[in-house]
Amino acid sequence: MGEEQGVGVREDAVVLEYEHRLADMEDAVRLVSRKNGRVGLIHRPVFLACVALAGVALLAVSVRAADGTAMSFGVMFTVWPVLMYFAPRLAATQLLKANRHHGRIQVSVGPEGVRTVSAHADLRMDWANYGSYAESKGVFALRSPDKAGHCAIVLVKRGARTAEDVDRLRAVLDGRLRRV
Numbered sequence: 001m002g003e004e005q006g007v008g009v010r011e012d013a014v015v016l017e018y019e020h021r022l023a024d025m026e027d028a029v030r031l032v033s034r035k036n037g038r039v040g041l042i043h044r045p046v047f048l049a050c051v052a053l054a055g056v057a058l059l060a061v062s063v064r065a066a067d068g069t070a071m072s073f074g075v076m077f078t079v080w081p082v083l084m085y086f087a088p089r090l091a092a093t094q095l096l097k098a099n100r101h102h103g104r105i106q107v108s109v110g111p112e113g114v115r116t117v118s119a120h121a122d123l124r125m126d127w128a129n130y131g132s133y134a135e136s137k138g139v140f141a142l143r144s145p146d147k148a149g150h151c152a153i154v155l156v157k158r159g160a161r162t163a164e165d166v167d168r169l170r171a172v173l174d175g176r177l178r179r180v
Contacts, residue, residue: 013110014169018159020099025092028141028154033088035134035180036149043088048081055081107155109172114142114153125153132178140173143180 018024033043041047055077062070102118113126130152131145139156143149160166173179 013108013115014160014165014172016107016109016155016157016159016165016169017104018156019104020096020102020154020156022089022092022096024139024154024156024158025095025099026089027136028139028151029088029091029095031134031136031139032141032143032149032151035143042084045085048085051077052081055079105159107153107159109155109169111172116153127176130177132180133173134180135170140169142173142177149180 030043036043055074057074058070058077059074062068062074102120105116105118108115108117113124113129115125116123129145130142131149132143134141134143138158139154141151142153142155144152155169157166160169
């Protein structure tokens with residue numbers, strides 16, 4: 001990051017600096033998946049555990065009854081939740097591969113929107129490009145304005161200089177976007 005990247009950052013903007021990590025990306029993918037309305041239910045660990053238990057029970061019954069169809073469903077209901085549990089990690093791995101080349105990223109969030117500066121990009125996005133945001137322990141995920149609300153950008157809390165910066169960032173987001 002060169003000194004020129006600080007040029008154009010407003011005094012009232014909150015600045016984060018970080019490199020993407022797998023844990024941050026996975027946290028964001030899980031967060032957005034869970035906040036995705038009724039569809040988000042399939043990404044909740046409790047729901048996945050219930051489906052897996054139902055699958056195991058169905059497998060046990062089908063083995064005793066020697067029913068091939070029930071056994072197929074039992075296998076499906078046992079394997080599917082395991083795959084769904086690991087899907088966010090697989091998606092996060094792909095996102096990290098796509099973004100790793102940016103290196104250290106500086107993100108400025110202020111009244112005019114979000115500016116992201118990295119070794120290979122300088123991107124400014126107005127608030128109209130975001131519809132809502134979700135927050136977890138480690139990240140803020142700014143979501144697209146469409147109905148699906150997919151993740152548009154991940155803001156990593158560990159990139160803040162102080163805890164007050166995280167609070168200021170939350171206040172800016174609350175003033176501009178709907179929290180989900």
